[in-house]
Amino acid sequence: MRWNWQQPDWPEFRWNDRTLAKAEAAFLRGVGVLVGSAKHLDDDTRQQLLVDAMSVEALTTSEIEGEMLNRASVQSSIQRQLGLLSDRRKVQPAEQGISELMVTLYRGVDEVLTEDHLFSWHRMIVAGRGDLRDVGRYRTSDEPMQVVSGASYAPKVHFEAPPSNRVRKEMAGFVEWFNRTAPGTDSALPALTRAGVAHLYFESIHPFEDGNGRIGRAIAEKALVQGFGQPVIVALARSILAHHGDYYRSLEEANKTNDVTRWLRWFSAIALEAQYRTFAQIDFVIHKTKMLDSLKGRINARQEKVLLRMFREGPEGFEGGMSAKKYSTIAETPPATTTRDLAGLVEAGALVRSGELKHTRYVLNIPQSNIPAITIDEAGRVYHAISEEAKTASESE
The missing domain is CATH 1.10.3290.10 (Fido-like domain)
Incomplete structure (x- = not known):
């Protein structure tokens, strides 16, 4: 060769x-x-x-x-x-x-x-x-x-x-x-x-x-x-x-x-x-700035520390979502305090909760961005694939 x-x-x-x-x-x-x-x-x-x-x-x-x-x-x-x-x-x-x-x-x-x-x-x-x-x-x-x-x-x-x-x-x-x-x-x-x-x-x-x-x-x-x-x-x-x-x-x-x-x-x-x-x-940084500004004086130092840790992961999100166990590790809090802090963040509109019991997870309450998988065919047409749905970009001209 x-x-x-x-x-x-x-x-x-x-x-x-x-x-x-x-x-x-x-x-x-x-x-x-x-x-x-x-x-x-x-x-x-x-x-x-x-x-x-x-x-x-x-x-x-x-x-x-x-x-x-x-x-x-x-x-x-x-x-x-x-x-x-x-x-x-x-x-x-x-x-x-x-x-x-x-x-x-x-x-x-x-x-x-x-x-x-x-x-x-x-x-x-x-x-x-x-x-x-x-x-x-x-x-x-x-x-x-x-x-x-x-x-x-x-x-x-x-x-x-x-x-x-x-x-x-x-x-x-x-x-x-x-x-x-x-x-x-x-x-x-x-x-x-x-x-x-x-x-x-x-x-x-x-x-x-x-x-x-x-x-x-x-x-x-x-x-x-x-x-x-x-x-x-x-x-x-x-x-x-x-x-x-x-x-x-x-x-x-x-x-x-x-x-x-x-x-x-x-x-x-x-x-x-x-x-x-x-x-x-x-978009993520703009939403981050707006959220943190809106929460000033409404959350404690532990809650702010965890939010900043979640934001550090960027638009891709905190892997697996935030759990009570992860919160306790990051904030160094006992279970009762963790439960109160997470509930407070949900009430303040910072986090969204899903699941129950040990499957409960929390994610940042900001719009999620869809990153399309893009392909270009032999004719030069550009395609976006979002949510399993292929769409031709820019009408493919």
Whole structure:
């Protein structure tokens, strides 16, 4: 088998513009709504949204790689780096590093991409690692860089990247291409197309000893947001995590050809879904602010602590709902106090109760956002699937 980088047309990726036209148009419409919505938020709400969005992306891009980080520590680190009030808790190197990457990406979204940026990002995300030889530089090992699965005695090779002695040349070409296709240039590409190709191009080279996935998704995020007119965090990693099996299968398939139309259809659908997640995050933060304002002076410190813990989970909701047992653990209360506190939150309109006895659960009393699963067919028609009901997006034009 010959991988994409071994083929004579590498890296001249090709795709069908017409197949992606409707998705690109839908994305641009969403950008307008997103930027408009953000402009109408007050400063405190905008800061809260920014911290929440960055935290979710930091956590989920790490989770895709099997690394589970502490949510509160990541959030505290991001707040500190943005100059906001934080609890000053001790943060582990991995949490500090991915938080630095999120903040750096946000602040420098309009900057041209350089190899120094990539080396700096790599140092951030492998902070605290003592098992890597090449930190803050491209890989140098003579061993093949392979993505494998299965038993060690019979591994399945899903992809093999170019040898280390080709990486510097390949990456020089990638960086030049990325900057040449940015908004405002003569060779500018539409946002979804550029982000999708950039992610695949980078992952095909796999230039670092480790951390390629997180850096590749950061590059795709940068490409999506460039041209917005203002920095915005798009929930790309969160959407990829929701479809991580398809993500790896789609990448594996795309690594075998330089016709990337099918890959771009898949990636564009994920990016559109990420827009919906970002809309949901904005609505969620607005409802959170309104609820907490309305409850001032009406709930005790224990109840506020539990509500804030539930809100920390974001639009996806507190897993399994809040139970009396969970409340007691978070608020450190005995059963009788827990029962009174939960009843008080229901009466105040903060929580909604369902179920009985040991199956009783409580959820936040805010509108739930439906995140559609989006697909793009071979004709370029964009479909939303909500509640088992497929609907054609934007009349599919």
